[in-house]
Amino acid sequence: MKTIIYIIQKEFKQIFRNKGMLPIIFVLPLLQLVILSNAATFEVKNIKFGYVDMDHTTTSRALIEKFNASTYFNVLTDFSSERLASSAMLKGEVDVLLEIPNYFERDLYKEKYNRLGVTINAIDGAAAGVENVYVTQIIQRFNSNLKVDLLKPSDKQVQPTRIETIPLFWYNQTLNYKTFMVPGILVLLVTMITLFLSGMNIVREKEIGTLEQINVTPIKKSQFIIGKLFPFWVIGMGLLTIGLIIAKLIFNVPMLGSLPLMYFYTSIYILVVLGIGLFISNFTDTQQQAMFIAWFFTVIFILMSGLFTPIESMPKWAQILTEFNPIKYFVEVMRMVMLKGSGFMDILPQLLKTLLYAIIMNGLAVWSYKKTT
Amino acid sequence: MSISVQHISKSYKNVKALQNISFEVKEGELFGLIGPDGAGKTTLFRILTTLLIANEGTATVAGFNVVLDYKNIRNSVGYMPGKFSLYQDLTVEENLNFFATIFGTTIAENYDLIKEIYVQIEPFKDRRAGKLSGGMKQKLALCCALIHKPKVLFLDEPTTGVDPVSRKEFWEMLKRLQQKDITILVSTPYMDEAELCDRIALIQNGEILEIDTPAEIVKHYPKKMYNVRGDNMYKLIESLKAYEHQYSVYPFGEFVHYTDHRTDFDTESLKDYLKTKGLTDITIATTQPTIEDTFMELAK
Structure with a gap:
């Protein structure tokens, strides 16, 4: 026990003496949290909107006025011809193009039916999808207002019943994306920092040759590993704490669930990450190699975690793969506990899977750590 | 043990x-x-x-x-x-x-x-x-x-x-x-x-x-070892290596450690040979072989 405590002390001394490492551990993650949470947004704003109005009637102007009134669209230009509009789209000057055909108003009143041309720049597929929804919503609303005007008294009998939906967004009523992103990015930071540090730590001893000296001492494998990894467990918990404070103070993210539950889950989750880090350490010879392998896994874990893209929309095989992704569980748990106030029983499946993962990873890591070479 | x-x-x-x-x-x-x-x-x-x-x-x-x-x-x-x-x-x-x-x-x-x-x-x-x-x-x-x-x-x-x-x-x-x-x-x-x-x-x-x-x-060193010295070290080594009776030639500090093939080797004949090669200030004296010499010999 005394040995473990001494190793832990030694690790902390080394971490705090490493002038290059300190900012990496404490400053960068917080910068990331502040920057990413503000920047990584799914909302599409300031859409560059152009239109070709061939009709020039009150109806067509009223429609354009609707777009103008929307906060999402910046109504830019009135193109005189379709050709000009297309070339502007090609140059990237407009994202969304609306074409109002000749006799739009006349035909609409006469035939109660007409077509509008909408062209969307789909270079960024995700943004194009969102833009499409905005455009459709605006046109539909305009359409339903119009219908009332168009109806003649004689049509009253055949008026179709309209079904209107008013969605309620539970757990995040205003669909504030920060509320939803901050817990996720916090997860990312805790994972990245602890994985990189633990992955590089034992390799570092290999690189500078101290591991060879340690290996001829009577120290036990378990003592050494616990002594080496415990400091990073503490750092991981520390990062979570700082991250939660920032989430509360800067982003005012709701924290409905219990804090002890979050800490309890995180304490087990970090064990998984440390196990992966140690495992990487055992199979690499230099910090550089360890870093690359750690990156490889982090990128896959992050992209398949449901943090940026919903897991439900992934292909079946990818969904199965995400079952092996510890970050997925952490993201789920953090969002559930913070936004929904889930209790112990609600997160029990994730907790058990994480615990199992921790046992397997650490078992593999300790087994593959050899004191001989 | x-x-x-x-x-x-x-x-x-x-x-x-x-x-x-x-x-x-x-x-x-x-x-x-x-x-x-x-x-x-x-x-x-x-x-x-x-x-x-x-x-x-x-x-x-x-x-x-x-x-x-x-x-x-x-x-x-x-x-x-x-x-x-x-x-x-x-x-x-x-x-x-x-x-x-x-x-x-x-x-x-x-x-x-x-x-x-x-x-x-x-x-x-x-x-x-x-x-x-x-x-x-x-x-x-x-x-x-x-x-x-x-x-x-x-x-x-x-x-x-x-x-x-x-x-x-x-x-x-x-x-x-x-x-x-x-x-x-x-x-x-x-x-x-x-x-x-x-x-x-x-x-x-x-x-x-x-x-x-x-x-x-x-x-265990099998031969008699000589310290040879001359005014031009590089030329001395070259000449000794070219000598028909040489057994080993290794530079050793300011000397060259030299051993000869023959059992009836006398230093004068070597001195004469070196003089013909244009070397001056030649001294030749017996010396104790070192571990380095022994190693070189064994490693041959």
Whole structure:
């Protein structure tokens, strides 16, 4: 026990003496949290909107006025011809193009039916999808207002019943994306920092040759590993704490669930990450190699975690793969506990899977750590 | 026997690092492994310190088998790898404390053993190990290897890259440690250090060429050795190498060590030959062969 405590002390001394490492551990993650949470947004704003109005009637102007009134669209230009509009789209000057055909108003009143041309720049597929929804919503609303005007008294009998939906967004009523992103990015930071540090730590001893000296001492494998990894467990918990404070103070993210539950889950989750880090350490010879392998896994874990893209929309095989992704569980748990106030029983499946993962990873890591070479 | 090595062989993929090595080291002996880089010295050290398992053969250290009793060996040996491998970002004292702790002891407990060495680096005890000079690092590493009072001390090329004064000091320290009943196995590529050992093993390409005391080893040299000197060293070596009766020609400091094929060799004929080659100030005198000469001869 005394040995473990001494190793832990030694690790902390080394971490705090490493002038290059300190900012990496404490400053960068917080910068990331502040920057990413503000920047990584799914909302599409300031859409560059152009239109070709061939009709020039009150109806067509009223429609354009609707777009103008929307906060999402910046109504830019009135193109005189379709050709000009297309070339502007090609140059990237407009994202969304609306074409109002000749006799739009006349035909609409006469035939109660007409077509509008909408062209969307789909270079960024995700943004194009969102833009499409905005455009459709605006046109539909305009359409339903119009219908009332168009109806003649004689049509009253055949008026179709309209079904209107008013969605309620539970757990995040205003669909504030920060509320939803901050817990996720916090997860990312805790994972990245602890994985990189633990992955590089034992390799570092290999690189500078101290591991060879340690290996001829009577120290036990378990003592050494616990002594080496415990400091990073503490750092991981520390990062979570700082991250939660920032989430509360800067982003005012709701924290409905219990804090002890979050800490309890995180304490087990970090064990998984440390196990992966140690495992990487055992199979690499230099910090550089360890870093690359750690990156490889982090990128896959992050992209398949449901943090940026919903897991439900992934292909079946990818969904199965995400079952092996510890970050997925952490993201789920953090969002559930913070936004929904889930209790112990609600997160029990994730907790058990994480615990199992921790046992397997650490078992593999300790087994593959050899004191001989 | 403090160290006993029986028919040890070790090979990496295509390289035979050690081939059928056997030797024994008595208790309290200062035993030297002398050989050039790549001879297999470090591999042998790693086997004896339980870091590596041999393909064939058995070895015991302090009475423990290196494979079966490796745990006991780790408690009773001190190992100083060739590369400085202490924590550069910890201070002298912290390094020493660290190794004392993982061996389950304290500095105070075995202070008398390291005292003589430690007092020399004590003024710098709050300095980081990375900031020490080469000789100081060496002393610190030795302290760390001794802190648990080992029965056997393994020193892998401890003086490589250390200045001549520090090297001399270092060997004096080893001599004193020997008197405290510590068996020392030391490897070195420097032949002059070999003479300071009780016994030496000459090793090359993973094979032991000869094991004996330094004094006996030089006696095994089969020829009479001459110191030859002239005004132009380069020309002298060239001329000697071209001489039809030469057996060996090696530069040695300001002299050339020369041996002749013939049994009835007389120095005058060589002198005359060298004069014809245009050399002046020629002196030729008999000399004692050194371990280096013996090694060169055996390694031929």
